[in-house]
Amino acid sequence: xxxxxxxxxxxxxxxxxxxxxxxxxxxxxxxxxxxxxxxxxxxxxxxxxxxxxxxxxxxxxxxxxxxxxxxxxxxxxxxxxxxxxxxxxxxxx
Amino acid sequence: xxxxxxxxxxxxxxxxxxxxxxxxxxxxxxxxxxxxxxxxxxxxxxxxxxxxxxxxxxxxxxxxxxxxxxxxxxxxxxxxxxxxxxxxxxxxxxxxxxxxxxxxxxxxxxxxxxxxxxxxxxxxxxxxxxxxxxxxxxxxxxxx
Numbered sequence: 001x002x003x004x005x006x007x008x009x010x011x012x013x014x015x016x017x018x019x020x021x022x023x024x025x026x027x028x029x030x031x032x033x034x035x036x037x038x039x040x041x042x043x044x045x046x047x048x049x050x051x052x053x054x055x056x057x058x059x060x061x062x063x064x065x066x067x068x069x070x071x072x073x074x075x076x077x078x079x080x081x082x083x084x085x086x087x088x089x090x091x092x093x
Numbered sequence: 094x095x096x097x098x099x100x101x102x103x104x105x106x107x108x109x110x111x112x113x114x115x116x117x118x119x120x121x122x123x124x125x126x127x128x129x130x131x132x133x134x135x136x137x138x139x140x141x142x143x144x145x146x147x148x149x150x151x152x153x154x155x156x157x158x159x160x161x162x163x164x165x166x167x168x169x170x171x172x173x174x175x176x177x178x179x180x181x182x183x184x185x186x187x188x189x190x191x192x193x194x195x196x197x198x199x200x201x202x203x204x205x206x207x208x209x210x211x212x213x214x215x216x217x218x219x220x221x222x223x224x225x226x227x228x229x230x231x232x233x234x235x236x237x
Contacts, residue, residue: 038175041117047219051204052121054228055217058191058201059122060151066136067198068235069160079138079156085181087165089173090221 112145113208115215119189120204125150128215130187139190142206154187155200160232166205166220176209176216185210196234202226 004012011021017037024031034042113128127145138159144150157164166186168178178184185208192198203226208215220226 038171039116043120043219047203047223048120050228051201051217051219054191054201054204055119055121055152055189057193058152058189060153060192065195066139066153067192067195067232069138070233070235076132076138076140076156079159080185080187083156083158083184083186084162084165085184085186087167087181088184088186089168089178089181090170 111213113213113215117216119217140187153190153192154206155190157186157188157200157202157205160200161202161230164202166226167222168207168218169221172207172216172218176207176214177212178209183209183211190232191229196236198232198234199229200232201228202230203228
């Protein structure tokens with residue numbers, strides 16, 4: 001592992017296109033500002049791991065019987081068409 | 094077939110041949126970047142997200158609002174830009190289901206898949222309010 005020392009407001013550059021900057025140091029909490037191209041996903045490691053493991057467990061190489069839900073059965077098409085999406089996108093500035 | 098045209102939900106599902114592009118793949122499955130969304134009458138309200146090029150890789154997904162009516166993930170600005178979403182009506186959200194037995198299943202509300210129905214580009218996003226959601230939200234399974 002490469003270990004570098006950085007002070008507040010100093011950065012490192014990765015691959016000429018990703019910049020990681022120390023923007024705040026507050027006791028044990030360090031805030032990093034990351035600038036990366038849109039095709040470079042950036043995640044908190046523990047959240048990434050949690051979702052990755054969930055995806056692995058959900059992958060169905062050989063799917064058995066699909067369970068039936070006990071909620072009111074709506075057709076898939078109807079369920080998708082009725083999605084209440086208001087509020088899911090950030091408000092436009 | 095013009096899959097790039099604005100699609101109504103029904104059309105999207107009927108046109109099973111339409112390929113959904115996931116340029117970043119799914120977390121842990123980054124190498125698969127194309128999927129189709131399939132529906133089978135016996136499996137409603139679930140759908141299958143089937144990897145193109147690997148018949149053995151599929152995921153069961155569901156519209157989250159069927160199982161968690163109050164679910165409101167806030168999609169990060171970067172993802173809205175990445176997906177080219179111009180308004181809520183452009184987006185379609187599905188969540189991955191884990192089946193752990195004939196009577197036991199959970200849904201991942203922490204990592205929803207957001208699809209732009211206009212461009213058929215999708216991404217598994219981590220919502221701004223993801224700490225509010227579980228990766229294993231229990232589903233009300235009949236007989237479970």
